[in-house]
Amino acid sequence: MLVGMLARPGEACTVPVFRYALERWPADRFEGVVFCSGKLTEGQEEILGAMVRAGEAEVAGVNMEVKRVDVAGVIPQKYRGLWKEQESFGAKTPWVVIRYPAGVSGEERRVMWAGGLESGEMK
Numbered sequence: 432m433l434v435g436m437l438a439r440p441g442e443a444c445t446v447p448v449f450r451y452a453l454e455r456w457p458a459d460r461f462e463g464v465v466f467c468s469g470k471l472t473e474g475q476e477e478i479l480g481a482m483v484r485a486g487e488a489e490v491a492g493v494n495m496e497v498k499r500v501d502v503a504g505v506i507p508q509k510y511r512g513l514w515k516e517q518e519s520f521g522a523k524t525p526w527v528v529i530r531y532p533a534g535v536s537g538e539e540r541r542v543m544w545a546g547g548l549e550s551g552e553m554k
Contacts, residue, residue, distance in 0.1 A: 459532030460486075461495040462540055465548060466514055468503045468524040475525055475548050482527075495529070517545060525549075 525548035530540035
């Protein structure tokens with residue numbers, strides 16, 4: 432009884448968990464995959480370079496990691512299924528696929544946007 436009377440009531444944290452998370456946890460990165468077949472034209476290289484620079488920018492970046500995959504050679508296992516899926520939709524190189532970040536449970540990344548490297552959305 433004496434211990435119960437001397438015990439001090441617990442205090443809750445005043446910062447909500449969601450706010451702490453938004454302010455302190457880094458956001459997961461989107462994945463941009465550029466499928467090409469051999470060399471790109473100068474204009475295409477410029478667009479790809481801009482995507483890479485924007486993804487690597489610390490301030491006001493686009494929170495995206497950009498990968499280049501040459502389908503003329505051996506396609507890495509990680510991207511074979513994705514390229515096969517895009518080909519079934521009529522994709523022609525150079526082709527860009529932007530995927531959402533991987534989920535917490537580790538499920539496969541879903542496609543957010545796909546289109547030609549020279550699409551108006553990419554410029």
